[in-house]
Amino acid sequence: MLTLQSSEFILSKDATTGDDACAYTIIDNALLVSVLCDGVGSAARGGTAARQCVKFFIDQFKNRPKAWDIPKTMEVFTRHINSLLFKESMTQYGKIELLTTLCLAVIEGENLYTLNLGDSRIYLLKKDGTFVQLSIDHTMDDEYMSHVLTSACGLSENIDLTILSTPIGVGDTLILCSDGVYNLLEEKIFADMLQKGLGASTIIQSATQNCDPKDRDDMSLQIFRIEKLDPLYAMKHAPLIIPETLSEGQIIDGYTLLSPMMEHKRIWKVLKDSELYVMKFPLKADDDEALDAFVREAWYAKQITHKAFGHAWVPQERSMRYYLMELVEGVNLQKYLKNRPLSIDNAISLGKFLHRAEAHLLHLGLVHGDIKPENILVYQRDGEAGVEFKMVDFGSIVEIFSTNSRAGTPTYLAPERFSESAINESTEIFSIGVTLYWALTGKFPYGEIEPFQTPTFKSPKRPSVINKNIPLWLDSVIMRSIAISPDQRYAHYSEFFYELKAPEKVKPFFCKTTPLIERSPATFYKIGFFILLALEIWTFGLYVSK
16 A cells, blocks of 8 residues: 655745646555646646646546556656647637646656656655656756746647656655746755655745745645555556466466466466476456455565465566466375374474464564465475475465455354454464364364354364374363464464473363363362352251251
């Protein structure tokens, strides 16, 4: 999501509405479109042209064709509004009367695109204090004719356009202003004001305090301080083909498709330069929702660097929309444990592995969202004993505290996930617990739950009752992990991991519904003794009273 602090202000030189106009919009929480125009005073309808131009860009950008990239959109729309203004001037007046400067700035992902006609300006104040003018003043070189524009919107039927692309980062500040602002402020003073974080109104009012009213012009200023950028937007709108069908032997960017790894044929084993990889494509070629999900998946995948996950990357140069992953030869845990339980040592290793994987995701503000045996790969390193694990399925990863209650596989979901509670560490620990329970017993603590079913949770059978090899401390860790009530469950990964590492510190765990005789036999018999004693005393009292 694109997040910024915005400030804009227009001050007319007299009591009229003035000839300046500006506006901005943020589209889909990701794309900033900012427009500033200064209607040329010598033209009878300069102010009208400025306001018409601003409205045009704001309206049109909201409905731009999805296949157009930002530079093409800027060019097509600018040529269109320029032609409209020019033709309307010639039709109604026989001469140029609808004439305005134009500054257009668009932030998409980590790129700033700028375009200008006339002498209104676009600046960028970098986080390090560097102050750069991104626009070009289209005016006469002669100092006595410097007020005469050589280019403006509506000046001629054909115009020359230069669209500049500039990297932008968090902490940078984008500025658009008319000549009425920069003519009253020295560049260093202007930069210092912006560096101090002053707003548009304060800067303009300050600039006018000591100037002769005769020297003033209409003044318009827009300031955008970047707090957070949205790289996903640029990834989604990259002009990449999504193939409808894929076939064995097909070559894409040097990668040869060898064999599909899923029935839907959107994940392939591929070969390039004698190395094997995995190539993944969006599930559907014409589904915007599927594209959103795929772009987010690819973005998350390339952020994840822990060895618990397979390495994934998005090539810089692609002719189609896909991302790549390392190929890890192995089988998923479900197939690996067919007709046999996991050993106790491997179960402990699996629990620690799942903690490390989730802890890394937590550092990125993410959770896996679908922990289950099918998403855990089991393999052996060459020449080494024992088994290793890898997490797969980047498609299920979501931001922590997401409220998509049905994300994941029902059998492994915590009870509160069925009532739209947020996904958090505790709900993920529940999924880990169910996975360990199944791996050690071959059964599910709450049975298999069908999609869209709202289940009733009852106290499960302890795993050590099913598998006698499970030590009591591990039994308690699993039972606490799958507790129905979040109050009884581990709240954080660190708590779960600590008890896995320190069996001697694990306290016996009992569900709230467990009878007292099971939870504490000594307490049960002690209470029973006193109840019987009280009953005996009461009976004796009745006998004496008779």
